[in-house]
Amino acid sequence: MALIRLPDPYDFELSTARYRAFGPDKANLWHEGGLHRVIDGAEVRIVAAPGGVDAEPLDAAAEPVVRKLLGSELDLDPFYAFAEQEPILGPLVPELRGLRPPIAVEPFETLVTSITAQQVSLFAAFAVRNRLIEKFGLRVGEAYAFPARERMALAEPDELTPLGFSRRKAEYVVGVARSDLDLHGLAARSDDEVKAELTALTGIGEWTADWFLARHLARPRAWPAGDLGMRKAVSAFYGDGRNLTTEEVRTMGERFDPFQNLTAHYLLAALAGGAAT
């Protein structure tokens, strides 16, 4: 087994909860106490270990992918120091100590995942997404490699609607796959540039672009103010008994600058964990 050290603290169970909360995720599969993901055609099994995680098999090319997947890019210490000064956020953090939001490794996968989650419940989104993965992805061991952009560019919307995609969403997925936008190149652009490039694509709105910044690019200031879950979470802790509007949530984000991304994840996790009164 190859040990990958991660900065302390790191709570593997807490950080991977997302992959179990809404049913199995065939591309990031929780199986027998470990996270399975296909990296460069090989199934890698990741389990908790003292000081980090064990990953097997692990070659030099796979290690940075695993690190990214586990959220090693996000530095928790400055965020915790910031949160200690916050009367509402601060007390929520100790319960979630070691939570590192996992980072989605592939940009195309990130966008397709968000498209499946537009408007519908995450349970429904996972079900539809898994059917896409089973039809167009490649199974390696227990997990599947998420369908490649090149493969989806060759698909027709008619092939996606039987999987549960609306006609609209089927066209979004194929359209994004066939677009000439360099998705990997977005990593070099500013937050605003990324949002402008992505929202120019049909089917990608501000919500999807914000989660791309947060979950794929790990941008510290990403703050998906329009997200329903975010509105519920921010309202629960900062709404004074009222449901906040998207604009109110957006304004609230300024308070957490430059830790909006981590704050968003911690508030969502706190609400899911039942911390709201």
Place this chain on the structure above:
DNA sequence: TACCAGGTAAAAA
């Protein structure tokens, strides 16, 4: 059965 769930673009007004 009906309604809601981590939106978006196109149609109608």
Place this chain on the structure above:
DNA sequence: TTTTTACATGGT
């Protein structure tokens, strides 16, 4: 220009 509507599945 602003408001309204269609969309498809899964859980309750």
